[in-house]
Amino acid sequence: MASSQQPGLHPLANGAWAWLAPGGGWGWSNAGLIVDGEESMLVDTLFDLALTSEMLKKMQDAEPLAKHVDTLINTHANGDHCHGNALVSGAEIIASTASALEMTELTPETMAELMAQSGEFGALGKYFQHCFGEFNFDGIPFTPPTRTFDGELDLRVGDKSVKLIEVGPAHTRGDVLVHVPGDSVVFTGDILFIESTPIIWQGPVSNWIKACQLIEDMNTDLIVPGHGPITDKHGVVKVRQYLQFVHDQARIRYDEGMGAQEAAKDIELNEYSAWSDPERIAVNVDSLYREFAGEDTRTDVLDLMARMAELAGFDAHS
Template structure:
């Protein structure tokens, strides 16, 4: 499979980004009869418009999208919603609420001021400076659900399975049994480091096991190339490894950032964005301690910037 539109057969398509790093997300299209369902939009309007044009050229039923499913609240999976005009937009209730907390205009403001923020700003620009957040109109879901929602695209049954909170508060899998295909959103990062903004980690591990048990041929992750059951297992094993390593250091009295710096990533060090270990350990520490308040997002980016080699003032 290559960058751009990929035909999975039977009227189902995957859109693959050229990178698996920050903001470069995948999407999907399921069609049957006269109906179409889009899985996720992209981080800005230019990227989403390019994707929709390519989908329409490849699949006539993409000219009018009937249903759009946002797999979760991160902007690289929903900022382009306004371009899917006339579609019913579905997300989990938890995702819909979370989408309001970091709208596009907030990202635009942070990017605009990042140059004045020193090394952490440099890191933030390296992650997000290539995206255009100005002028995006936040376009929320028009329908929400909890748990599971069974819908149809033409005669195809499609299952929307809420598996969050995990990566975010309301992660959803989009499973098309007839196509033996599942679009996982950011439950799967392939060849890239998962980032656990929310947790608990047990939910994420359970979601991986659910995918491993599915009768599917095509597994389309939120980031990275299309994968198979072995790719799912690798993500699960990363989460289990970091959980166990973090627990040892929590019990030994290290703070979260000390623990993140101390954990040997071994075979996972080659995955993109390994510095996300800082966020993952912080989330695990909150889980271990029962702390309800999330760590300040700029503090987390400062930790990742340090691990990525950006020199922060002491």
């Protein structure tokens, strides 16, 4: 698929749509709409209310059934895929059990507080502003799922079959694919970052690689990633190859006794350096190191953000 796809609403098949963000960097996420008969399903909301409101208006202009969304699926817990939930009034909101629990840990209110305090964080604060400064987290009501599931869940939109497949923990603890077999479409959430660097907040990486292989084995032509342009199987393969590359490179350095941040700086990204946000290698190596060591504890998110800020060249004078 071409990387020149314009942001906005794109028809995919008969009654399936993709909403593409401008670019695929921090917070700029995609979403989807599925309609049939008299029913509609939204796949993810966006990072703040203004963005979500704009998306919903464009969907309603193009598709009358979008005026009342019956079902909303949150593919995972990151705020850029669920902070706009409050604007989808009356919908049943479905997520995996693991995602619903994870959503409580970094609410819109917490993000608003972090952004308000970012000026006190020095280089880290500047990196926060770089990543999230274009979004407004003030006054966003925390709107969690109303229904959860584990494993798989079969749903219908009109006469269309929609299958939810939990593939996490991977990117986050409860990642879900939304497969519409009749339309040959799959919405992947952040299992796929296209032309943007994947970030392993949770792992294990083997689960993420299996999730990519599952998509590769699907009978589907149109693949909507969580970030970046609509893709096909070639895009999925590239993400899988990146994950395997980082795993293998991190393992070499772990076995040599190199520290995680030192290893992140040492790994030559080669072809992957052209993807946006390459500094996410710091989080990916940290997650892999914890996996290699058999550790269940998670590194503090602010520490991880500081490591990425360092790799991205942010310092007190930047």
